[in-house]
Amino acid sequence: MQEHILQIVYLIASITFIVGLKFLGNPATARRGNLIAAFGMGMAIFGTIFLFTTKEGNHLGNLGFIFVALIIGTIIGWMVAKKVKMTAMPEMVSLFNGMGGACAMLISVIEFQHLAHMGNSSLAPENITGHMLAIMLGLIIGSVSFAGSMVAWGKLSGNVKDKSFGKQQFINIGLLLVILVLGYMVVFGGSANAVTLFYFVLALSLLYGVLFVLPIGGADMPVVISLLNSFTGVAAACGGFLYDNKVMMVGGILVGSAGTLLTIVMCKAMNRSLINVLIGNFGGGSTNAAATSENFAGSVKEINASDAAILMRYAKKVIIVPGYGLAVAQAQHVVHDLELLLEAEGVEVKYAIHPVAGRMPGHMNVLLAESNVSYDKLVEMDEINPEFKSTDVVLVVGANDVVNPAAKSDPNSPIFGMPILEVEEATNVIVNKRSMKAGYAGIENELFYKPKTSMLFGDAKKALTQLVAEIKALG
Amino acid sequence: MLEFINQNIQLLYLVILMIFVGIELIGHVPSVLHTPLMSGANAIHGVVIIGSIIVMGQATELPALILGFFAVILGTLNVVGGFVVTDRMLEMFKKKK
Incomplete structure (x- = not known):
């Protein structure tokens, strides 16, 4: 009953x-x-x-x-x-995802021990194989997801650096093959050493999780987290299979398939394929692109806060392009102050949100919403791009690759084909950055060298606070 | 092999149908919601906690008890942390007046 x-x-x-x-x-x-x-x-x-x-x-x-x-x-x-701070949300998701993976891993370990101790008494042989298969899959997927999520968490919080060594892709593929072969032996081999082999598979799976995520660039972490998220879903479904538990199956498979699709959608937003994210790394192209920087015509023009303030105060329309720099500097509240101040002076202010602004799709919306920026002021890329032509000043805060015109004009650029915000159409572009350092993709940005662009160097929060003060001083 | 598939045919139907449901659900979601959606999905796969509770509830030996205890804690972290973080993200989406 x-x-x-x-x-x-x-x-x-x-x-x-x-x-x-x-x-x-x-x-x-x-x-x-x-x-x-x-x-x-x-x-x-x-x-x-x-x-x-x-x-x-x-x-x-x-x-x-x-x-x-x-x-x-x-x-x-x-x-x-x-x-947790709003800026740290992505790594939190990764951390909790890892917990779920570890949970699936532990369930497999306990169930395996249980089976090993019990001998083959209470289950029919064909059920044992099915059981073992679910245990093994749960173990491998769960531990890869756990180890991978921990590395992703470390990377996003800045504790783990990108590391890759030569032939790493081959080592990874080799490792995966070894895991699968050993797993097969435990499930179908009926080997006397099954227990030893089992723990061997566990250790190798953890190692694989680490090596799988380690070489992937920090900018691609959201995609990886989404992928690991769907892995954990599948691991949970394996548990469902093990206990013939429908709710675990439904929840697990649902997340597995939805998560996989979400991963692909995210890749599309960056105009890259999943394979490209997982195997190709931006690092290789960067030296090439850096070398071409000398070819850019013009030089970098610097602007100080008071000139920038005058430019913006007497503009009709200002579009703010927030990027990860804004998130890191926790400048979302100041940027909202700036927006209110300009609006009070009769300036039309909008935010242009690139699909991958920040570190995750939607990340920037969450951050700005936190500081009470109205939802309908955040305009998505396709809608705002035609508006740049009629805009007097674009203020780019800590964004780089998403406004790089090379994505449209230079077929050799690693980000060629990525949809960008066409800020160069505006009359004036003010770029706030901490230095001339390249963005996450590691490539130079021609925009900074254009005559209509001026650079406002400094930490986003400090620079914007100064800007707000200067505009107030104008009265 | 054939026998195995036949024995588990119901589960296989469930798997296939759920794959399509999952794809349908995510089909046309605006990119602003990708992060909360990922976070929400993250909380839902916390359903793995059910497995850890079943394991824990049947454990008799100390190693299994200890591992099961940790499994339940980890699963709870996934569930509670996942839903709370998602809720905090979505709280930000309220329309401001």
């Missing part, structure tokens, strides 16, 4: 996951969607604790331990998630 109720609970939870994901795809319903899925998750968890019965008809034991673990996890997860 209780088992039957549990199945209905799982069914409802599965529906909440689907509806939740659907709602998450629309700005108006997104928040509700998240809460619906969270509610379903709660139902599934407590349903399992109280209603689950084993094949022998026993209820789950160790409830005390389970609740202690739940409470510890809830307190830590809640506090970390509440405390």
